Amino acid sequence: MMNCSSPLDESAEYSSTKWVTSATHPGVRFRLARLSLGRRIALARSVRALWQRLEYHGAGESIDDRLSEAVLAAELDADYLKWGLVAVEGLVIDGCPASVQQLIETGPEALCREIVAAIRAELGLSEDERKN
Numbered sequence: 001m002m003n004c005s006s007p008l009d010e011s012a013e014y015s016s017t018k019w020v021t022s023a024t025h026p027g028v029r030f031r032l033a034r035l036s037l038g039r040r041i042a043l044a045r046s047v048r049a050l051w052q053r054l055e056y057h058g059a060g061e062s063i064d065d066r067l068s069e070a071v072l073a074a075e076l077d078a079d080y081l082k083w084g085l086v087a088v089e090g091l092v093i094d095g096c097p098a099s100v101q102q103l104i105e106t107g108p109e110a111l112c113r114e115i116v117a118a119i120r121a122e123l124g125l126s127e128d129e130r131k132n
Contacts, residue, residue: 017086020118024110028090032115033083035122043083043123050076077116078104084119 016036022028033039054072058065081104091098093107103112 018122020115022090022111022114024114025091025108028088028111030088030115030118031086032119032122033086035124039083040123043080046083047076047079050079077112080116080119081112084122085115 016034017031018034019029019031022030050072054069054076058069060066060069081100085100085103088098088100088103091103091107091111093102096102098107103115
């Protein structure tokens, strides 16, 4: 009897999320959503207006433009966190295990920035896009 395996008998494994260990907060790790075509489209739709307003205020020189740019950049970071952060482990905020929303609202800003940088790296954003 001949034993042959067909490529059709084998399947590929793929995980739609990945775990990342925090470099800024020992003992903390976070799970990120990996990029897919559908998720890229959803993100583009959700941040398009913010990007346009950010570019507009970024071109201005007034104090109002600078403040608006800073607020919009923070809102954009929060959108990235909501889109790409699935879970946080090893972080307790005010006595409760951290949720994504709680991390955004009351968590350590350095950790939020680290996670946003990891999300942007996963998206393959350019250096100029990462600065915003």
